[in-house]
Amino acid sequence: MGDTWAADNRMKKCATCILPETYPGIEFNDEGVCSYCLTYKRARYRGEKELERLLESFRGKGRRYDCVLGISGGRDSSYALYYLVKKCNLRVLAYTADNGFVPEESKLNMKRITAKLNVDLIVERHRLLQDCIRHNFHSWLRRPSPAMIPMICCGCRLGMFRGLLRCAEKNRVPLVVLGAGTSIEANRFKETFLTRNRFGKLWSEERSKTISLALGLLYEIGRNPLYFLKPINGIVYMEEFFYFFNLETIRKLFYPHQTVLQLFQYVEWCEEEILSTVKKELDWVEPGGSTSTWRTDCRLGYLKNYLLKKSVGFTEKDDILSNMTREDMVTREEALRRAESENIVPEKIMTELFKEIEAKA
Numbered sequence: 001m002g003d004t005w006a007a008d009n010r011m012k013k014c015a016t017c018i019l020p021e022t023y024p025g026i027e028f029n030d031e032g033v034c035s036y037c038l039t040y041k042r043a044r045y046r047g048e049k050e051l052e053r054l055l056e057s058f059r060g061k062g063r064r065y066d067c068v069l070g071i072s073g074g075r076d077s078s079y080a081l082y083y084l085v086k087k088c089n090l091r092v093l094a095y096t097a098d099n100g101f102v103p104e105e106s107k108l109n110m111k112r113i114t115a116k117l118n119v120d121l122i123v124e125r126h127r128l129l130q131d132c133i134r135h136n137f138h139s140w141l142r143r144p145s146p147a148m149i150p151m152i153c154c155g156c157r158l159g160m161f162r163g164l165l166r167c168a169e170k171n172r173v174p175l176v177v178l179g180a181g182t183s184i185e186a187n188r189f190k191e192t193f194l195t196r197n198r199f200g201k202l203w204s205e206e207r208s209k210t211i212s213l214a215l216g217l218l219y220e221i222g223r224n225p226l227y228f229l230k231p232i233n234g235i236v237y238m239e240e241f242f243y244f245f246n247l248e249t250i251r252k253l254f255y256p257h258q259t260v261l262q263l264f265q266y267v268e269w270c271e272e273e274i275l276s277t278v279k280k281e282l283d284w285v286e287p288g289g290s291t292s293t294w295r296t297d298c299r300l301g302y303l304k305n306y307l308l309k310k311s312v313g314f315t316e317k318d319d320i321l322s323n324m325t326r327e328d329m330v331t332r333e334e335a336l337r338r339a340e341s342e343n344i345v346p347e348k349i350m351t352e353l354f355k356e357i358e359a360k361a
Contacts, residue, residue, distance in 0.1 A: 011313055017322035018335050022312045024146075024192040036188075040326045043183045043269070051266035055088055058175040058259070065093040065120075067175040067261075068168040070160055071113075072096060072297035073106025078113050078284050079274040080179025080263050085117045086281075093171060094121045097163040099129040099156045099298065101356075105287045106297045113282045124163050128155030128236055133300075134360040135230045143224040146311045147193035147216070151227075151237065153300045158240040165255045175259050182264040184323045185294075187316050194220070217241065271329065292317060292342035303353055306345045317342050 012021040015032035027035040058066055069084060071077040071094050084090045094114050098107075114121040132155045140148055168176045194200050194216030195209065203212045221227050221237075228234040251260055275293060278284035287296040294317065295301045305315040321335040330338070 014322070016332065017325045018318055018332065018339055019322050020313050020318075023314060024189050024196055036322070037326060040323075042327060045264075045268050046266045048267060051263075052088070054261065054266075055090065055175075059090070061175075062091070062171070062173040064091065065171060065173045066090040067177050068093045068095050068164060068171065068173045069177045069179055070095055070097075070164045071110055071121075071179060073102065073109040074180070074295065074297035075274055075278055075284065075293050076182070076264070076269075077179035077297075078109060078278045078282060080177065081113060081117060081119065082277060082282060083263065083267060084177065085119060092117075092119050092177075093167070093173060094119050095164055095167045096121070096123050097156075097159045098123055098125045099153075099159060100125070100127070101129065101299045102297060103287055103299055105285055109282075109284055113278075113284065116282055122167060124167075126155075126159035126163065128159045129153060129300075130360055131155070132230075132233045132236055133357055135233050136227075137303075137357055139224060139226040139233075140307075142226050144307075144311060145220055145224070146308065147190075147197060148220050148224075148227075149304050149307050149311070150190050152304060152307075153298070154233070154240050155236045156298065156300075158236060161250075165251065165258060168258050169255060174257060175261060178260065178262045180264075181262055182269040184269055184327060184329075185316075185320045186323075187319045189314075189319060214241065271324070291344065294320065294342075299349065299353055302345055302349055303357075305343065306350060309343060309345075315339075315343050 012028070012032075013019065014026075014028065014034035014037055016037040017034065019026060019034050019036060021028075023034075023036070025035070029035075029038065055066075060066070067084065067090055069077070069081055069092050071081055073096070081092060081094060084092050094110070096102075096110060110121060110123075113119075133153070136152045136154055140152055164176050164178075168174070191209070191213060195212045197216050197219050199219030199222075200212050200216030203215055217237075227237065248260065251258060286293055301316075305317065308315045318339050321330065321339055324330045325332050325335050
């Protein structure tokens with residue numbers, strides 16, 4: 001489990017980024033550059049002036065708070081909280097949904113950072129993920145598919161999104177801010193696995209990505225009906241799918257008086273600045289047992305990356321590091337070195353995680 005992956009050295013990789021030949025939909029030109037690099041559009045940000053103009057319209061609208069921010073104890077959402085409080089001078093209510101797999105370091109980070117910034121923190125425990133995880137994992141093991149690896153932790157995002165919107169409504173806060181989900185960390189392979197399978201191709205992604213994704217998901221479930229044999233899981237799959245891909249539609253239908261804003265659509269995402277700020281200003285602590293500071297706020301991230309590496313030879317980290325090479329944030333050589341170390345899955349963590357999953361209802 002804790003090995004590096006010898007197969008990587010034999011796998012063809014892009015000459016510009018580090019994506020391998022197993023990445024869905026990838027093609028290489030005569031120079032060995034992949035199709036994703038050739039069609040990549042650099043990240044564009046709406047800018048801090050536009051953000052300030054938008055935030056100004058929400059200042060003082062809430063009784064006690066100007067906005068609700070979803071935090072996880074990870075580096076990006078911690079920085080987002082710092083930015084909103086210190087640079088934007090907003091009255092922020094921090095919200096987190098504990099899915100049952102949040103590392104202790106992340107919980108301590110949230111308590112420490114909110115106290116340091118004098119921000120109120122609401123912690124809600126939801127059981128959606130815990131109720132589904134064992135069945136999800138066993139269903140995947142019955143018929144492993146790379147496209148369904150993200151579904152193993154189904155219920156987590158649903159709990160966070162639903163909780164955020166309800167928290168804002170309950171506290172009469174008109175603005176909800178998301179402090180994660182940058183364009184650089186957009187793992188397009190998750191969508192591509194579904195839109196390029198047999199059913200996903202029946203509907204052109206250009207016509208409607210949501211329909212193409214839904215058809216692709218139905219195909220995967222049709223090949224493995226075990227996913228739906230536990231009714232609660234089937235309901236969670238469908239609801240999370242619509243929340244994830246149609247959050248704005250859900251917001252308009254059920255929470256029409258709220259606005260959802262993604263901070264890193266306006267503020268440039270810079271890993272070096274984010275890490276420097278949260279460590280220096282907020283005493284943010286890196287998680288133990290990992291060489292990566294990305295996606296460390298849930299222990300199931302280790303499981304998903306482990307299964308991805310075993311299944312297709314790459315992980316979410318390879319994807320974001322490839323985007324970072326295209327943005328000239330890191331060199332290809334640096335990305336390769338980081339991927340080699342950051343993709344190592346600690347055996348102790350995996351063993352404990354398997355035992356914990358088996359103990360769930």
